[in-house]
Amino acid sequence: MVANAPTFSVAFKQFTDWCLNIKDDVMIYAWSNTDHSQVMKEIQLKQYKLSEEEHKLMEQGWTDFQNEFDIHLGFERQISLKLALDMAGIDFNGRQHDALDDARNTAKLLRVFKDEELFDQTLRKIEEVMKSSSLENTLGNLIDLSMFMTT
Secondary structure: OOOOOOOHHHHHHHHHHHHHOOOOOOOEEEOOOHHHHHHHHHHHHOOOOOOHHHHHHHHHOEEEHHHHHHHHHOOOOOOOHHHHHHHOOOOOOOOOOOHHHHHHHHHHHHHHHHOHHHHHHHOHHHHHHHOOOOOOOOHHHHOOOHHHOOO
């Protein structure tokens, strides 16, 4: 699959040039932080010299969307991309853990997550259930104690 692919240095430079030539601020969303960690390892192993702009992009431009999703919806443990898509009513397309398929599916979920109307239609109920609410009842309100009352 990579026989005719550019080297890491060429491909990474093309990627960062593309990101840095966009007029708006760029945020890179990945499902978990493993992609960022792997890219940073490759930079080190391939002895790629980051420019100042590339360094800023790598340190400030990446978002662990899985963590953001889990925290926002009140999950105590990380959930899979497939499960998150299921919750949003989105079918997973492609093969799980395939980089390109995961990126495409993450983008679909991100669109729903960032669009208030779509979020309300799909994920708001999950958020409301998962967020702990304050205790509004006492034990006495939850149990019918009337049969113990004497008149």
